[in-house]
Amino acid sequence: MPDIPRGNRPLSPFMIGPYYRPQWTSVTSILTRITGSALLVGAALLVWWLVAASIGPDAFATADGVLRSWFGDLVLFGSLWALWYHMLAGIRHLVWSTGRMMEIHVAETFGKVIVGLSVVLTVLTVLILWTV
Amino acid sequence: MIVSSIALAVLTPFFIFTFGSILGHPYEEVVAALHNPLVAVLFGLYIVVGLIHFRNGFQVVLEDYAHGTPRRVMIVAMICVTYAILALGLLAVLRLAI
Numbered sequence: 039m040p041d042i043p044r045g046n047r048p049l050s051p052f053m054i055g056p057y058y059r060p061q062w063t064s065v066t067s068i069l070t071r072i073t074g075s076a077l078l079v080g081a082a083l084l085v086w087w088l089v090a091a092s093i094g095p096d097a098f099a100t101a102d103g104v105l106r107s108w109f110g111d112l113v114l115f116g117s118l119w120a121l122w123y124h125m126l127a128g129i130r131h132l133v134w135s136t137g138r139m140m141e142i143h144v145a146e147t148f149g150k151v152i153v154g155l156s157v158v159l160t161v162l163t164v165l166i167l168w169t170v
Numbered sequence: 171m172i173v174s175s176i177a178l179a180v181l182t183p184f185f186i187f188t189f190g191s192i193l194g195h196p197y198e199e200v201v202a203a204l205h206n207p208l209v210a211v212l213f214g215l216y217i218v219v220g221l222i223h224f225r226n227g228f229q230v231v232l233e234d235y236a237h238g239t240p241r242r243v244m245i246v247a248m249i250c251v252t253y254a255i256l257a258l259g260l261l262a263v264l265r266l267a268i
Binding site for chain 1: 172175176178179182186187189190191193194197200201204213217220221224227228231252255258259261262263265266
């Protein structure tokens, strides 16, 4: 095989960071997929809890115990953020479908806004549900 | 996806705060809360529309990342799991409502 001069250039995964800057647009797009897919775990947990409640007190105690354990808290808190984030990202897609806010710098700002807003909504939800 | 996303954008805030205020209460109170027709309809709608939205969205994900026979097998398996969760959830909500 002939020796092809490849130079001293960095290759694929090592590009991220010093050579390739991740954009808010691409990262928020990937996050939409990740949150949407991961929400199946929260949905399964919710349905298990409902099925258990429909069966009786003993079954409910088991499911309710898992949902209110540290593991359940972790999944539910993650699902709460994922729901808010995925909903905001979906609304962003509806706005884009009308042809608005498509300019690169506007879309970048839009990405920052939905990430920030999803965190604010998550914290607010926890605070409201905690106090009520 | 557009139709279900609009429906879910409306339903999600209602669902989050309704479920959030029911979770944490003892069994009798949870059952009583889910006996309320408005709560039952909200939960039933959210489970049906949410899981149909998931089924369509996750199919696109699989179509992007998997190919050939694995793609077909994974899509069929994913649809079976999603519809099973949907059916179980809907049955539970109905049993608690009536």
